[in-house]
Amino acid sequence: MEVATDSTGVAPSTYNRNQELKDFDETKSGVKGLSDSGLPKIPRIFVRPAEEIACDHSKSGAARIQIPIIDLKNLATDRPGTVEQVLEAAREVGFFQVVNHGVPQSILEGAFDAARSFHELPKEVKAEYYGRDGKRRVNFSCNFDLYKTTYATWRDTLFCLMEPEPLDPEELHLVCRDAIMEYSKQVKAVGIALLELLSEALGLKPDYLVNMDCAKGHALLYHYYPACPEPDLTLGTASHSDPDFFTILLQDDIGGLQVYYQDQWVDVPTVAGALVVNIGDLLQLMSNDIFKSVEHRVLSKDVGPRLSIACFFTLYEDPKSKIYGPIKELLSEDRPALYREITLGEFMTHYYSKGLDGTSALAPFRLPS
Numbered sequence: 001m002e003v004a005t006d007s008t009g010v011a012p013s014t015y016n017r018n019q020e021l022k023d024f025d026e027t028k029s030g031v032k033g034l035s036d037s038g039l040p041k042i043p044r045i046f047v048r049p050a051e052e053i054a055c056d057h058s059k060s061g062a063a064r065i066q067i068p069i070i071d072l073k074n075l076a077t078d079r080p081g082t083v084e085q086v087l088e089a090a091r092e093v094g095f096f097q098v099v100n101h102g103v104p105q106s107i108l109e110g111a112f113d114a115a116r117s118f119h120e121l122p123k124e125v126k127a128e129y130y131g132r133d134g135k136r137r138v139n140f141s142c143n144f145d146l147y148k149t150t151y152a153t154w155r156d157t158l159f160c161l162m163e164p165e166p167l168d169p170e171e172l173h174l175v176c177r178d179a180i181m182e183y184s185k186q187v188k189a190v191g192i193a194l195l196e197l198l199s200e201a202l203g204l205k206p207d208y209l210v211n212m213d214c215a216k217g218h219a220l221l222y223h224y225y226p227a228c229p230e231p232d233l234t235l236g237t238a239s240h241s242d243p244d245f246f247t248i249l250l251q252d253d254i255g256g257l258q259v260y261y262q263d264q265w266v267d268v269p270t271v272a273g274a275l276v277v278n279i280g281d282l283l284q285l286m287s288n289d290i291f292k293s294v295e296h297r298v299l300s301k302d303v304g305p306r307l308s309i310a311c312f313f314t315l316y317e318d319p320k321s322k323i324y325g326p327i328k329e330l331l332s333e334d335r336p337a338l339y340r341e342i343t344l345g346e347f348m349t350h351y352y353s354k355g356l357d358g359t360s361a362l363a364p365f366r367l368p369s
């Protein structure tokens with residue numbers, strides 16, 4: 001059979017990706033809309049190469065690691081021991097889980113109910129929140145980087161920018177309003193306690209990172225990962241590191257979160273009632289690489305929905321001109337600055353322009369060695 005060619009002699013693709021992205025975007029109902037329609041196969045815009053999804057556990061020489069679990073109950077009796085555990089985890093893996101963090105179980109359950117209630121609203125209601133222009137403080141979207149990345153991922157997200165300017169609760173839908181406001185307050189308190197431990201882990205005064213405004217702003221991302229008919233062909237969240245100071249994540253019992261450690265994907269096990277903590281790019285930069293902001297991702301599954309709630313401690317661009325760089329107290333002749341100072345504006349612009357492509361957002365700000 002003869003294949004029609006264009007003027008360059010190249011066979012035109014039968015796959016108009018941009019059109020398919022646009023058609024999907026215009027449904028304003030995300031992947032839940034697709035999964036509700038009962039489709040047996042995932043659309044091509046979600047299909048990525050098998051080698052990007054594979055979990056290669058066969059590499060020899062790479063150490064297997066358990067993501068550390070730190071019991072904050074021990075703070076009262078052994079604060080230095082807890083600080084040591086935080087230092088070890090933040091330096092080695094960049095991820096740890098905390099238990100006995102003080103957030104009541106009822107509030108955690110309320111947070112999951114809020115996620116489920118919003119995402120399971122009728123699609124016309126959710127459509128009113130839909131968009132990715134970054135202008136609204138509460139918005140619902142599927143793939144914030146849909147038109148930038150090569151492959152879409154199987155996840156919907158309700159994004160709520162809570163602080164530094166307090167969010168007007170009226171902006172949240174009634175089904176999730178109270179629970180989101182309450183979880184925000186509780187998770188911020190845990191965030192401040194963790195920043196004190198992280199400051200001490202760096203040998204700084206306990207209030208150092210709070211005074212650097214690392215807990216002044218936060219956003220809550222209510223993720224919803226519907227069951228996927230072809231989970232081996234796509235991801236729930238593509239590999240990325242977080243563009244914030246640090247993140248506190250609440251995940252349900254389905255699993256799928258993985259961390260890239262020594263050339264292997266390591267599962268972050270689900271632990272009932274625990275909060276997962278990970279270092280973000282800005283704390284890696286401020287700590288001059290003592291803390292690690294590591295790549296992580298979420299597998300898609302044939303069961304679901306999986307619910308998770310990420311709290312990003314970040315100022316985004318508020319204000320754009322605010323400067324962050326390696327903390328002076330951590331530098332010496334033997335430990336020179338590894339990064340130049342950056343403004344939040346240039347960092348966020350770079351992060352959003354590259355999308356979740358598996359490369360470090362810090363690379364352009366690294367000084368030549």
Ligand SMILES: O=C(O)CCC(=O)C(=O)O
Nearest residue numbers: 221223251257298308310
């Ligand atoms: O859903 C998860 O477990 C992780 C989500 C995540 O990595 C993020 O929101 O940055």
Ligand SMILES: [Fe+2]
Nearest residue numbers: 240241242296
């Ligand atoms: Fe993340």
